[in-house]
Amino acid sequence: MSTQPKVSVRNVAKIYDGTVVLERLDLDIAAGALCTIVGASSCGKSTFLRMLLSQEVPSRGEILIDGEKLPPEPTPDRGIVFQRYSVFPHLTVEENLMLSAEFDAAPLTGRLFGSKRAAARDAVTETLERIGLAQARKRYPTQLSGGMQQRLAIAQALLKKPKILLLDEPFGALDPGIRADMQELLIELWKELSMTIFMVTHDIHEAFKLGTRVLVFDKIRHDPDAPDRWGATITYDLPLDRAGVQTIPDAGALFALKNTTRGDVPHA
Amino acid sequence: MRLINRKPSRATAFFLGMAPFVAAIVAYAVASHYRRLDNPADKLLPSLPDMAAAFSRMAFTPDRRSGDLLLWMDTFDSLERLAAGMGVAVVLALSLGILIGFIPNARSSLAPFIATFSLIPPITILPILFIIFGLGELSKIMLIVVGTAPVMIRSVAQSVMEIPRELIIKAETLGASVWQMMVRVVLPQILPKLITAIRLGLVPAWIFLISAEAIASTSGLGYRIFLVRRYLAMDVILPYVVWITLLAFILDRLLLMASRRAFPWHHLQGESL
Structure with missing residues (x-):
């Protein structure tokens, strides 16, 4: 691997109508990192993720991927999973997974017919079995549980083989048991596909359990006026480091983290 | 138990629903009975059997002059105009509505114009339509289009804008072009809402259809009731009104059924109008 970072964030700030949301972000992320992002509510962690996705543009500074400026709009090299609305409600499970192949193959109709369609359907069978949705392939997303929907969303985002996967509180709405299963699935996929992952989470334990690098967002300067x-x-x-994942960070850091995330507990 | 927690059984709900209809018919029959006691030749409130006779004459006896079965000819002509008008309105609503809702530049350029246009009372355009398109079919169809399309366009545009942004972004990360997003994401998501828009648009569409037929036509349901009005023929007018209402009701139910059948995913989300 070269020493060039996968993602470079250079002095980025985001300002909405005079409200400074994020400032002085300087960061290099190595390829293959699983970078978790924690922080209090409305501290700008989702804004940061949206800038990585080009859904929003930094007010100052720049973000580079492999040394090149981000394109000005979302592109297939960055996959995304949102907490909600990540899958298409009007398509069945298998149609959701076939969609990106159909976009590639049919520029005009965005739709495959006949034997090509059958081939595309066969192509997603392995993925369906992998995420445990083979039985549910003809169902619509609203007929699935929250965990199944998010498995589908992750599988759908990975079909384009993105170099970078962005996750915005993907497991935030799930039950604890299902959440643990989903975390395992994510780790497996991350190891297998050697992607760079950015994951915003409310859950500090999740951040330390999954991350190879934990970023904590907080306001350090505060003017009451x-x-x-x-x-x-x-x-x-x-x-x-991966081996040290289970070790607890030093007491001072942990104390600070507890403070920063206090506001999130009811949400978790 | 509090009233808000008492729910009628299926049978009770049915009888409760029928009660106002029965009450209205009984009230009419009583009023008609007493009027005809005073004057057996009363034309204002004809008896139910008289109306049934008039209706079956319109439906099953060929007209003496033209030999047509008037009810069916009127119904066919009116529905044809309604379908043509709504068809054009739907095409306009889909194409302009998606453009306005999905493409910011198109929105900036078209939205204020459509909003202004939709405020013109359509009937005031009718004389203009008659002058431009003559008294034939085209002006009646155009009146329905003018009366329904602006509202339907705005309703479709609104539905497009209500599609969660996340879905559009997801489609972008899956490599979709703008056109592909329109046909595979936007269009299918708004089709159920388009059907709702059609159902709501049919209400003014009927008004404009009947008005146009009343003013200048030689056939159609609206033409007929305004024609027989000259003879105070309530025994024809009242059944015609009921018949028009029934047609409107059946159309509405058919659209709802079609929507349930074609878009199960939409109705699974627990919405029903």
Whole structure:
């Protein structure tokens, strides 16, 4: 591997109508990292993810992928899974998975017919079995549980083989048991496909369990007379090697983390 | 138990639903009975059997002058105009509505114009239509289009804008072009809402159809009731009104059924109008 970082964030700030949401973000992420992002509610972690996706543009600074500027709109090299609305409600499970192949093959209709369609259907069978949805392939997303929907969303995002996978609180709405299964699935896929993953989460334990690098977003400067003057930035940047995943970070960091995430507990 | 927690059984719900209809018919029959006691030749509130006779004459006895079965000819002509008008309105609603809802530049350029246009009372355009298109079919169809399309366009555009942004972004990350997103994501998502828009659009469409037929036509349901009005022929008018209502009701139910059948995913989300 070259020493060039996969993703470089250079002095990025995001300002909405005079409200500074994020500022002074400086960051290099190595290829193959699983980078988890935690922080209090509305501290800009989802905004950061949306900038990585080009859904929003930084007000200052720039973001580089493999040394090149981000394209100005979402592209297939960055996959995305949202907490909700990640799969197409009007398509069945298998149609959701066939969709990207259909976009590739049929520029005009966006739809495959006959034997080509049958081939596309066969092509997703393995994926369906892998994510445990083979029995549910003819069902619509609203007929699936939350965990099944998110498995489908992840599988759909991975079909285009993105170099970078962005996850915006993907397991936030799931029950704890299902969440643990989903975390395992994610780790498996990450190891197998050697992608770079950015994952925003409310759950500090999830962040340390999954991440090879944990980013904590928080406001460090605060002006009581002008609360919008200062934005959040990265207050802790903790690289964890895989072997040390289970080790608990030092007490000072943990204390700070608890403080920063206090507001999130009811959500988790 | 509180009233809000008492729910009628299926049978009770049916009888409760029928009660106002029965009450209206009984009230009519009583009023008609007493009027005809005073004057057996009363034309204002004809008896139910008289109306049935008039209706079956319109439906099953060929007209003496033209030899047509008038009810069916009127119904066919009116429905043809309604279908043509709504068809054009639907095509306009889909094409302009998706453009306005999906493409920001198209929205900036078309939305204010459509919003202004939709405020013109359509009937005021009718004389203009008669002058431009003559008194034939085209002006009647155009009145339905003018009366329904602007609202339907805005309703479709609104539905497009209500599609969660996440879905559009997801489609972009799956490599879709704008056209592919329109045909595979936007269009299928709004089709059920388009049917709702058609159902709502049919209400003004009927009004404009009947108005246009009343003013200048030689056939159609609206033409007929305004024609026989000259003879105070309530025994024809009232059944015709009931018949028009029944047609409107059947159309509405058919559209709802079609929507349930064609878009099960939409109705699974627990919505029903």
